[in-house]
Amino acid sequence: MPNFENKKFLTDSRLADRVADIHSFIVVDFITRAKAMEAAGKSIVNLAVGEPDFETPSPIVKAAMETLKVNSIRYGPSLGSDALREKISDWYETKYGVDLSPGRVAVTSGSSAGLLLVMGVLLSPKDEVIMADPGYPCNRHIVRAMEGRTRSVPVGPNTGYQLTADLIAEHWTDRTVAAIVASPSNPTGTLISHEEMKKICSFVESKSGSLIVDEIYHGLTFGLDAKTVLEITQNVFVINSFSKYFGMTGWRLGWIVAPELFINAIEKLAQNLYISNSDIAQQAALAAFDPKTIEMAEGNRKKYQQQREFLLPRLKNLGFIIPIDPQGAFYIYSDCSAFTGDSYSFCLDVLENVGVAIAPGIDFGNYRAKEHVRFSYTKPINVLKEGLDRLESYLKR
Amino acid sequence: MPNFENKKFLTDSRLADRVADIHSFIVVDFITRAKAMEAAGKSIVNLAVGEPDFETPSPIVKAAMETLKVNSIRYGPSLGSDALREKISDWYETKYGVDLSPGRVAVTSGSSAGLLLVMGVLLSPKDEVIMADPGYPCNRHIVRAMEGRTRSVPVGPNTGYQLTADLIAEHWTDRTVAAIVASPSNPTGTLISHEEMKKICSFVESKSGSLIVDEIYHGLTFGLDAKTVLEITQNVFVINSFSKYFGMTGWRLGWIVAPELFINAIEKLAQNLYISNSDIAQQAALAAFDPKTIEMAEGNRKKYQQQREFLLPRLKNLGFIIPIDPQGAFYIYSDCSAFTGDSYSFCLDVLENVGVAIAPGIDFGNYRAKEHVRFSYTKPINVLKEGLDRLESYLKR
Numbered sequence: 038m039p040n041f042e043n044k045k046f047l048t049d050s051r052l053a054d055r056v057a058d059i060h061s062f063i064v065v066d067f068i069t070r071a072k073a074m075e076a077a078g079k080s081i082v083n084l085a086v087g088e089p090d091f092e093t094p095s096p097i098v099k100a101a102m103e104t105l106k107v108n109s110i111r112y113g114p115s116l117g118s119d120a121l122r123e124k125i126s127d128w129y130e131t132k133y134g135v136d137l138s139p140g141r142v143a144v145t146s147g148s149s150a151g152l153l154l155v156m157g158v159l160l161s162p163k164d165e166v167i168m169a170d171p172g173y174p175c176n177r178h179i180v181r182a183m184e185g186r187t188r189s190v191p192v193g194p195n196t197g198y199q200l201t202a203d204l205i206a207e208h209w210t211d212r213t214v215a216a217i218v219a220s221p222s223n224p225t226g227t228l229i230s231h232e233e234m235k236k237i238c239s240f241v242e243s244k245s246g247s248l249i250v251d252e253i254y255h256g257l258t259f260g261l262d263a264k265t266v267l268e269i270t271q272n273v274f275v276i277n278s279f280s281k282y283f284g285m286t287g288w289r290l291g292w293i294v295a296p297e298l299f300i301n302a303i304e305k306l307a308q309n310l311y312i313s314n315s316d317i318a319q320q321a322a323l324a325a326f327d328p329k330t331i332e333m334a335e336g337n338r339k340k341y342q343q344q345r346e347f348l349l350p351r352l353k354n355l356g357f358i359i360p361i362d363p364q365g366a367f368y369i370y371s372d373c374s375a376f377t378g379d380s381y382s383f384c385l386d387v388l389e390n391v392g393v394a395i396a397p398g399i400d401f402g403n404y405r406a407k408e409h410v411r412f413s414y415t416k417p418i419n420v421l422k423e424g425l426d427r428l429e430s431y432l433k434r
Numbered sequence: 435m436p437n438f439e440n441k442k443f444l445t446d447s448r449l450a451d452r453v454a455d456i457h458s459f460i461v462v463d464f465i466t467r468a469k470a471m472e473a474a475g476k477s478i479v480n481l482a483v484g485e486p487d488f489e490t491p492s493p494i495v496k497a498a499m500e501t502l503k504v505n506s507i508r509y510g511p512s513l514g515s516d517a518l519r520e521k522i523s524d525w526y527e528t529k530y531g532v533d534l535s536p537g538r539v540a541v542t543s544g545s546s547a548g549l550l551l552v553m554g555v556l557l558s559p560k561d562e563v564i565m566a567d568p569g570y571p572c573n574r575h576i577v578r579a580m581e582g583r584t585r586s587v588p589v590g591p592n593t594g595y596q597l598t599a600d601l602i603a604e605h606w607t608d609r610t611v612a613a614i615v616a617s618p619s620n621p622t623g624t625l626i627s628h629e630e631m632k633k634i635c636s637f638v639e640s641k642s643g644s645l646i647v648d649e650i651y652h653g654l655t656f657g658l659d660a661k662t663v664l665e666i667t668q669n670v671f672v673i674n675s676f677s678k679y680f681g682m683t684g685w686r687l688g689w690i691v692a693p694e695l696f697i698n699a700i701e702k703l704a705q706n707l708y709i710s711n712s713d714i715a716q717q718a719a720l721a722a723f724d725p726k727t728i729e730m731a732e733g734n735r736k737k738y739q740q741q742r743e744f745l746l747p748r749l750k751n752l753g754f755i756i757p758i759d760p761q762g763a764f765y766i767y768s769d770c771s772a773f774t775g776d777s778y779s780f781c782l783d784v785l786e787n788v789g790v791a792i793a794p795g796i797d798f799g800n801y802r803a804k805e806h807v808r809f810s811y812t813k814p815i816n817v818l819k820e821g822l823d824r825l826e827s828y829l830k831r
Contacts, residue, residue: 049695051611051644053580054558062512062705069511088509098502101714105499110684112485114466115459146543146686149708157579161451162559178706182554183450184581214448247448287507287713289543298446308459309575311546315712316684317498 059178063400064411067384071394082424083416085394087223087368089284090415091340093321094333097285100324101317110316115307116300117144117292118319124326125292131326135267141294143303146314148253148278148291152179154310155274155293158302159215159247160185167208167216169200170402171370171409173223173251177402188213191404194360198225198370202236209244216241219251221258224401224411225370226363231264238270249274253291256282256334258365259342272296279318281366282334283325288318341367344414348421352412355429367415370401374408376432384410391427456575460797461808464781468791479821480813482791484620484765486681487812488737490718491730494682497721498714507713512704513697514541514689515716521723522689528723532664538691540700543711545650545675545688549576551707552671552690555699556612556644557582564605564613566597567799568767568806570620570648574799585610588801591757595622595767599633606641613638616648618655621798621808622767623760628661635667646671650688653679653731655762656739669693676715678763679731680722685715738764741811745818749809752826764812767795771805773829781807788824 067085075081092098104110116122122139129135145151152175160166162184168176170189177187190208192198205216218237220229229237234250241248250266252275266273278291295303324330349369353359358372377383384397398409414421464482472478489495501507513519519536526532542548549572557563559581565573567586574584587605589595602613615634617626626634631647638645647663649672663670675688692700721727746766750756755769774780781794795806811818 051556051642052696052699053554053556053561056555056699056703059702059706061702062709065512065705065709093507098507102499102502105495105502110490110495110682112683115462146547147709149706150543153707157450158453159448159450162581164450175706175709182703182707183579184559245448285507286509287710289708289710289712299449302449302453305456305458306453306579308462309456309546309572310550310579311686312459312462312544312572313684313686315686315715317714318712 055181055184058181060174062174064396067388067394067396071388074388074392079392081392081394082420082427083394084412084421084424085396086413086415088286088415089281089337090417091284091337093284093288094330096324096327096330097283097321101321104317104320108320113313113316113319115311115313116304117142117314121319121322124323128326129265129267133265133268135265137267137294141297141300143293143295143300143307144314144319145291145293145307146311147280147289148251148276149175149179150311151276151291151293152176153183154303154306155249155276155295156180156183156185157306157310158299163212164214165210165212167200167205167213169198169218169222170404171198171224171398171406172402173219174400176217186212189402189404193405197227197361198222199227199229200237201233202240205237206240209246213244213246215247215249217249217251219253220263221254221363221365223254223366224368224396226366226368227361228258228263228364231269234266235269238266238273242270242272247274249276251276253278254281254366257338257341257367259345261364263365267294279322279325283322283330284334284337285318285322285325288321289315290318290322340417341414344416344418344421345369347418348412348414348425351425355425355432367413369412369414371410371412372408373410378407380407380410387428387431391431393424393427393431452578452581455578457571459571461793464785464791464793468785471785471789476789478789478791479817479824480791481809481818481821482793483810483812485683485812486678486734487814488681488734490681490685491727493721493724493727494680494718498718501714501717505717510710510713510716512708512710513701514539514711518716518719521720525723526662526664530662530665532662534664534691538694538697540690540692540697540704541711541716542688542690542704543708544677544686545648545673546572546576547708548673548688548690549573550580551700551703552646552673552692553577553580553582554703554707555696560609561611562607562609564597564602564610566595566615566619567801568595568621568795568803569799570616571797573614583609586799586801590802594624594626594758595619596624596626597634598630599637602634603637606643610641610643612644612646614646614648616650617660618651618760618762620651620763621765621793623763623765624758625655625660625761628666631663632666635663635670639667639669644671646673648673650675651678651763654735654738654764656742658761660762664691671696676719676722680719680727681731681734682715682719682722685718686712687715687719737814738811741813741815741818742766744815745809745811745822748822752822752829764810766809766811768807768809769805770807775804777804777807784825784828788828790821790824790828
């Protein structure tokens with residue numbers, strides 16, 4: 038059985054120090070393994086992947102095809118095409134009633150590039166960033182790549198698996214320059230209430246620090262709409278993406294909204310680190326805000342909601358402990374301590390034995406990571422059912 | 435008149451230290467200004483841009499369209515699709531007779547991302563990288579972004595505007611971990627001879643350092659073919675790109691060839707910093723090595739050669755000093771000291787007065803930067819002629 042956790046890295050004195058501290062994106066390793074098993078003829082149910090099962094909405098694909106017929110594919114401005122920055126700005130007006138200058142929008146090569154740029158303009162060596170554990174794995178590694186340091190704050194059901202203003206205050210030190218929160222959160226699917234977000238904004242502002250809010254899963258909330266932090270303050274970094282709600286993972290396109298003061302710094306870093314974004318992806322994304330695309334995205338959202346409502350009670354019935362019903366993203370972060378004290382081995386064993394891929398908690402931090410796994414409900418109900426049947430047979434062996 | 439060099443950055447104590455050290459990509463600012471003037475109705479001759487004037491070859495565009503008709507656009511492996519890594523590996527066999535495992539190829543989101551990954555796995559804070567001045571501007575800024583430090587070595591006509599093994603040896607210190615060379619070089623268009631490259635490889639190896647060779651302009655050499663450093667050693671990082679020879683700038687796709695030992699480190703950094711590359715660009719690039727595409731690329735190369743042969747003697751006639759005829763890329767790095775001791779103001783003045791965009795030396799380093807400008811010869815001969823006529827009228831005012 039492969040063990041990605043302890044994947045051997047040949048050591049070489051030439052490797053940068055950061056390499057030892059940056060871990061593989063373990064769920065990516067699991068998915069790669071699952072795909073290899075599938076290619077070898079094994080039937081796999083993938084409940085690990087953080088990628089919509091739906092295709093990119095057809096108006097976006099059509100816009101890309103029209104572009105290929107008519108236009109050159111060229112370098113463009115490092116902060117993104119004017120047309121797309123304006124569309125994004127308009128979207129904040131339409132969706133949230135927020136008046137946002139296109140000049141504060143930076144289009145990025147996926148939200149990963151957006152995070153790197155924000156950390157790049159904020160972090161000097163050993164500056165600290167506060168974030169929740171569990172949280173999105175790449176956050177801490179991008180901080181480390183930029184020579185910052187992460188202060189992970191264990192969070193559990195009592196705060197909805199989220200940071201609070203009080204927790205941030207408790208962990209803020211002289212070295213802290215920023216806090217990052219995600220609402221909805223990957224892996225927990227929980228949101229931060231608008232009232233708590235106001236308190237967080239006030240606290241970080243009182244420290245002259247920077248707040249980064251990951252709104253990548255906006256649009257994918259169930260039973261409520263998420264508010265943007267831009268309804269509270271303009272002195273904030275927002276990270277967003279065309280990948281999830283708009284179904285454009287493989288196109289690699291996201292955006293930042295930055296405080297006015299930081300846009301020039303982000304621009305010069307983007308010029309040097311990326312030159313420009315994918316032209317074809319930007320031309321395609323111009324159709325992302327069309328009414329027809331939104332109608333399709335909202336249709337997909339309803340299906341995710343049904344999938345969530347199918348999976349959630351059944352996981353609880355199987356014995357997974359889920360104290361807070363997640364309200365967003367497409368993940369259920371589940372306490373699996375009834376079955377194992379080593380969720381990493383558990384996930385590997387489930388994959389190898391019954392062909393169900395689940396993401397182990399270790400990918401998302403350290404706090405009770407060995408007692409948690411993350412289920413994705415991106416797949417249709419019949420696939421989820423097959424996965425649950427296999428999991429049940431595994432658990433009842 | 436705008437002054438990009440001194441573009442004001444609002445200072446904020448929250449900005450990372452690196453921001454003060456990283457400069458705008460000045461030629462990008464010039465091109466943006468030129469486009470704005472054009473949009474305002476002014477006629478502009480763009481001799482600043484480092485982008486092929488030719489369209490992306492049609493087989494590549496066609497492959498993208500077929501992909502959009504048939505396939506989903508999805509996340510993929512962080513090191514690139516297996517199919518594309520194999521095609522790239524095959525290319526080294528076909529073009530250079532080098533046997534290269536696809537496992538040592540990492541596909542990247544442009545060569546910019548490739549450089550960032552290589553610097554990311556090599557540089558701990560304050561580690562030094564030796565590079566030529568003049569050289570590609572982003573190199574030193576990517577080093578700075580990763581908290582390394584650049585040791586710029588002034589180079590001139592006596593070494594063909596290139597580093598030599600002797601120069602590298604002279605500047606190597608206890609803090610040096612790597613040297614980067616480019617052959618052909620941007621901005622000078624000169625190559626490093628295979629014999630000198632052998633000496634460079636030996637020296638860097640003797641220091642247990644790392645050598646990075648930028649081969650982005652391979653295929654764009656005139657009167658000779660460039661050899662790859664992989665014909666000399668496998669203990670080297672090669673940076674390459676689909677942007678220039680293959681005409682895919684706006685698609686954002688490049689690749690690294692890395693020593694075996696470093697591939698796992700590059701993979702985990704790529705997983706965290708990028709997740710994956712553009713799927714549509716990768717599918718399109720599968721057609722980059724088709725005989726029909728290569729035929730088109732070679733046709734373009736002949737046109738570049740004609741454009742070079744048109745521009746080079748005329749620039750000399752106008753009074754620009756060009757001691758070494760450049761043999762590659764599509765640039766002529768020209769000593770303009772007959773006209774100015776401040777090439778930055780000169781370029782701005784030329785742009786504002788006669789609408790000709792040229793890149794000022796300051797973008798490429800400090801050494802005699804104020805006495806140099808870079809001309810691109812990507813445009814057809816009639817456009818080059820118009821630019822030269824305007825430049826002549828400006829100089830004879």
